[in-house]
Amino acid sequence: MRVFFVACLLVSLCVGVIGEAADLIGVYVMRDDLDSRIEFLPDGKSFQHDHHGEKGTYSRDEDTYVCRYEDGRQMRFRWEGKSLVDQDGDEWAPREELLAMPWKDVSPVTIVVLDPKTRKPIPRFTYSYTISTPDAKFDPMLVRSIEVESRDRSFVLSAPASCEIQMQVEGGAILGGYGTWRSYHLTTDNKDRRIEVLVGVGAIVSGVVVDASTGKPIEGARVSPVIFTPPLFSPDRRRAVKTDEEGRFTVAGVDERLGINVWHLDYLELNRDGFEEVGEKKEGSDGTLRIEMEAGERLVGVVKDPSGKPLSDVKVSDGWGKSVRTDAEGRFVLRSPRKWGGRNTYDLSFEKSGYLDQKVRRISAVPEGVAVVLMPQPRLDVRVVGPDGRPVTAYDLSANVGLEPEVWRCTLESVVNSEGRCSVTVRTGYDYGRSGKVWIGVKAPGFALWETMVDTWKDAKSIVAELKPGLSVHGSLSVSEDVTNGISIELLPRRRHRDQFTSEASLRQKMGRMKTTIDRSGDFRFENVGPGTYTLAISGPAISLMSTGVVVRDSDLDVGQFAPKGRGSISGIAYEPRQICTGDQCRLDENRGVWAFQDGQITFSDKMGRSGERDFGHLKPILFKTDEKGRFHVDGVPVGIVSVGFQYAITADIIVTHSRLARVVEGKTTEMRFFDTSGDWDVVCEFVIGDGSREQVASGTGMGANRKVGNVTTRPPMIKVQLAPLGNGPTSFHDGDWEELDAQNQMLLRDVQPGRYRMTVGDWLMSRGFEGTLHEMDVEIKPGGTRIVIPLGAGSITGAVRWSTGHRHMIHVVAVGKNTRAVRHARCDVWGNFCVRYLDDDEYMLFAHDYDAGWCRLPDTKVNQNTTDVGIHVMAPGGAIVGKTPPRLVGNGTVAVEATHENGITVEGPDWHDPIGHEFTIGGLWPGKWTIRMRQADKLIGETAVSIEGTESVACTLTERSP
Numbered sequence: 001m002r003v004f005f006v007a008c009l010l011v012s013l014c015v016g017v018i019g020e021a022a023d024l025i026g027v028y029v030m031r032d033d034l035d036s037r038i039e040f041l042p043d044g045k046s047f048q049h050d051h052h053g054e055k056g057t058y059s060r061d062e063d064t065y066v067c068r069y070e071d072g073r074q075m076r077f078r079w080e081g082k083s084l085v086d087q088d089g090d091e092w093a094p095r096e097e098l099l100a101m102p103w104k105d106v107s108p109v110t111i112v113v114l115d116p117k118t119r120k121p122i123p124r125f126t127y128s129y130t131i132s133t134p135d136a137k138f139d140p141m142l143v144r145s146i147e148v149e150s151r152d153r154s155f156v157l158s159a160p161a162s163c164e165i166q167m168q169v170e171g172g173a174i175l176g177g178y179g180t181w182r183s184y185h186l187t188t189d190n191k192d193r194r195i196e197v198l199v200g201v202g203a204i205v206s207g208v209v210v211d212a213s214t215g216k217p218i219e220g221a222r223v224s225p226v227i228f229t230p231p232l233f234s235p236d237r238r239r240a241v242k243t244d245e246e247g248r249f250t251v252a253g254v255d256e257r258l259g260i261n262v263w264h265l266d267y268l269e270l271n272r273d274g275f276e277e278v279g280e281k282k283e284g285s286d287g288t289l290r291i292e293m294e295a296g297e298r299l300v301g302v303v304k305d306p307s308g309k310p311l312s313d314v315k316v317s318d319g320w321g322k323s324v325r326t327d328a329e330g331r332f333v334l335r336s337p338r339k340w341g342g343r344n345t346y347d348l349s350f351e352k353s354g355y356l357d358q359k360v361r362r363i364s365a366v367p368e369g370v371a372v373v374l375m376p377q378p379r380l381d382v383r384v385v386g387p388d389g390r391p392v393t394a395y396d397l398s399a400n401v402g403l404e405p406e407v408w409r410c411t412l413e414s415v416v417n418s419e420g421r422c423s424v425t426v427r428t429g430y431d432y433g434r435s436g437k438v439w440i441g442v443k444a445p446g447f448a449l450w451e452t453m454v455d456t457w458k459d460a461k462s463i464v465a466e467l468k469p470g471l472s473v474h475g476s477l478s479v480s481e482d483v484t485n486g487i488s489i490e491l492l493p494r495r496r497h498r499d500q501f502t503s504e505a506s507l508r509q510k511m512g513r514m515k516t517t518i519d520r521s522g523d524f525r526f527e528n529v530g531p532g533t534y535t536l537a538i539s540g541p542a543i544s545l546m547s548t549g550v551v552v553r554d555s556d557l558d559v560g561q562f563a564p565k566g567r568g569s570i571s572g573i574a575y576e577p578r579q580i581c582t583g584d585q586c587r588l589d590e591n592r593g594v595w596a597f598q599d600g601q602i603t604f605s606d607k608m609g610r611s612g613e614r615d616f617g618h619l620k621p622i623l624f625k626t627d628e629k630g631r632f633h634v635d636g637v638p639v640g641i642v643s644v645g646f647q648y649a650i651t652a653d654i655i656v657t658h659s660r661l662a663r664v665v666e667g668k669t670t671e672m673r674f675f676d677t678s679g680d681w682d683v684v685c686e687f688v689i690g691d692g693s694r695e696q697v698a699s700g701t702g703m704g705a706n707r708k709v710g711n712v713t714t715r716p717p718m719i720k721v722q723l724a725p726l727g728n729g730p731t732s733f734h735d736g737d738w739e740e741l742d743a744q745n746q747m748l749l750r751d752v753q754p755g756r757y758r759m760t761v762g763d764w765l766m767s768r769g770f771e772g773t774l775h776e777m778d779v780e781i782k783p784g785g786t787r788i789v790i791p792l793g794a795g796s797i798t799g800a801v802r803w804s805t806g807h808r809h810m811i812h813v814v815a816v817g818k819n820t821r822a823v824r825h826a827r828c829d830v831w832g833n834f835c836v837r838y839l840d841d842d843e844y845m846l847f848a849h850d851y852d853a854g855w856c857r858l859p860d861t862k863v864n865q866n867t868t869d870v871g872i873h874v875m876a877p878g879g880a881i882v883g884k885t886p887p888r889l890v891g892n893g894t895v896a897v898e899a900t901h902e903n904g905i906t907v908e909g910p911d912w913h914d915p916i917g918h919e920f921t922i923g924g925l926w927p928g929k930w931t932i933r934m935r936q937a938d939k940l941i942g943e944t945a946v947s948i949e950g951t952e953s954v955a956c957t958l959t960e961r962s963p
Helices: 507-512 695-702
Strands: 003-004 028-031 033-040 045-049 054-061 065-067 074-080 083-086 091-095 109-113 126-132 152-158 161-168 179-188 195-196 203-211 222-229 232-235 248-254 262-263 279-284 289-293 298-303 316-317 323-327 331-335 346-351 358-363 368-372 379-383 394-401 411-416 422-425 437-443 452-455 460-466 472-478 487-492 514-516 523-529 534-541 542-552 557-564 568-573 578-582 585-588 599-603 621-625 631-638 638-653 654-664 669-674 685-689 717-725 731-734 746-749 754-763 769-780 785-790 795-802 810-815 823-827 832-839 843-848 855-862 867-874 879-884 895-901 904-907 917-923 928-936 939-948 953-957
Touching: 045 065, 054 507, 065 578, 109 161, 109 785, 126 152, 126 358, 152 161, 152 289, 161 195, 179 195, 195 514, 222 248, 262 514, 298 346, 298 669, 323 331, 358 368, 379 394, 379 437, 394 507, 437 460, 452 460, 452 523, 460 879, 472 534, 487 507, 487 523, 514 523, 542 557, 568 638, 568 654, 585 785, 599 631, 599 731, 685 695, 695 795, 695 832, 717 731, 717 746, 717 769, 769 785, 769 823, 795 810, 795 843, 823 832, 832 843, 843 917, 855 867, 895 917, 904 917, 939 953
Parallel strands: 109 195, 203 289, 298 368, 379 460, 472 557, 568 669, 669 731, 685 785, 795 867, 879 953
Antiparallel strands: 003 654, 028 033, 028 091, 033 045, 045 054, 054 065, 065 074, 074 083, 083 091, 109 152, 126 161, 161 179, 203 248, 222 232, 222 262, 279 289, 298 331, 316 323, 316 346, 346 358, 379 422, 394 411, 394 437, 437 452, 472 523, 487 514, 487 534, 534 542, 568 631, 578 585, 599 621, 599 638, 638 654, 654 731, 685 746, 717 754, 754 769, 795 832, 810 823, 810 843, 843 855, 879 917, 895 904, 895 928, 928 939
């Protein structure tokens, strides 16, 4: 079981489109992103479908139409045939053209919305919905929810006999916020075809808003219910009302626990996050609510350009939703802004098109105000020529700050110019002056990507880009004709810099990405590839994923022939993991039912350890849904070890993923179970520490030691059990994660398909990502349930280390048995304390190591079913091994480097397979001969040896062995 904390990320979608005003009425949907929609109304309003429900007006401007949003943004659109095209070139089609019910056999289902307390129908509401089955999903592509107009306040949908209907009911006094989207299961035994929707009903609050000092009514104050938007609270702006000239308002759907939020441009906000901050609420003599708003400080100032010219229309914002714009003289007055971080000062941002954004921090409200100078955005003048010096008349130009700029931040320009010239401003923000570098790229047909890095500049900069033809990268696939459809081969440049590293491909990678297919002979070819390091990825709907690193130097490259495997299937059943808890003890409900219509996903990686769709779309998880009986079947699953999981919400912002691992075999089906009620596939692991007595459990776990280790011996023991299937057949098994042992020192592994496995038992070393192997053995899992006894040693060694350079955390301690050669690991807490646990009787050699702090030889220690403390010892500076790995292996997550001392102790390389470079440093090493090994999974692919005498750095180069 893995736990993730969910943070809310609101993304503003860019959408729009238009032609003759009368023809615009209706909903348009972006063809490449069906979640992006916009609705045009005959009264001149446009509603955009996104997290905010943004809206504005639209009008005609010559041959285009302009949407003007309330926040000042503008989007331009034009007709192109029957579709609309926005200013970014995205095509939007009428909703009716894309809308289709995926099922032929549908029948009516009646939806009734009720107040759960009175069981009476809700008199006024709107709704949105989707319908899904394991095979298909129907989304009506709504922008605005549908208003119910029937007398009995019910409505009818058309749906299959068995499906899941997800629905959001809003409006009137219905409570908003988290949980308004709910799931309803329509099963074949629901003969009435009727679903009752119970909604939370809030209060209807009336009141008046006045100035706290003068008592005068405040017109135009925005009053909103406060709603839960995990992980915090926020005002429901979509249901906000504004006070009239007498300051009066009536707002519905108020949660009495959270109250209302009141906002006005000239006053301090009341109850922003569901907690009172400023102002006061009182009950008036007539029973209505009286809101007294307090006026805050006034921030004044002027904004000019470098020549001293006042700048008008500069947006000045406090970062909390209040903003004004400068007048013709560049002056602004921002009333009642919000202070930042508990300080008695303010942070303001200044933004204007054509100028660099600026933030001014720790501003005080002083009479003379603040003077701000905005610098013009830098201009780039480019002339693009070929090798012969003649202009390249059509090309794409991109530029932005940083060494690997993100796509969304960049200047992107498609240029057509007979002289090869282009002049653009570099889109950038607050970080232009801090970054120091600007990346510039040019791509044109018939040439390799041209790129350069220059220092940031002011005003204008001129460059000449001389494009050159690239090289050829070619190879072939060995596949049968029946799987060739849809095969894609991609070549993606590797990142070269850590600057601005994100999970998404950088602009440089996007411009350098190339894609091709195979011909009838299985051959593929890329032309005009520039020198560098790339990832070659092969995918297709009927083949499993393949990827490898390639290095293009100064000549054409033949990458050889690839023989991808086909795909397999997964079939299974899931039961709901409903628990019964007594105190802090929980167990699965024996009467739990099937997990009907539950969304699941299958995740997998390629041969370089990549997973997820960060770089390649074919790594996107495979989504599926169980049917009403909890069963599921998925075809087209890549072969190898995959993870199958179901997410389950414990709270609003804590999501648990229940996962199992499966080995998928080409052309075969892997059977899976989740929380099977029969228990036939369950495995009980019984951990026997020493003789099992309380005393030996205390010494083996270190829990009885006088020296305590934070998050290790101060908490119950944590164990991870991992399984690796033996043999070659399809199978499914437990996905190992950290768990506490129960009162009997046992752990239950659920849903392990019978067969032979290699079991590895790991010890908790203070944090995820750190573990030490305690025990390994081959096990036979049999039908009907299996019990496995795992013996662990009853000894432990405690101690502490100290260091002199900087704050260190989790220093590594290794113990090696002189007779058994058993290896145990531990990590030091923030005070340097450690505990090496579960030791068999032996004499142990101990070393402490840290890449920066150095090393320490600890006293050899005998263990005999007891705990021994070796005292406090000081780390000494060590030597370092600095090396390089083959460029082809850069970013390959299955490859690791390690250094083994002649005494047998191994130090792993510190995440050398960073996706950026191929250099590694293993520091803090003690004198002696060291063997450096490079492994790919369990295979040794390179080896060399060096000697260290003191604190020097020794260079080495690892060469990949021939297959």
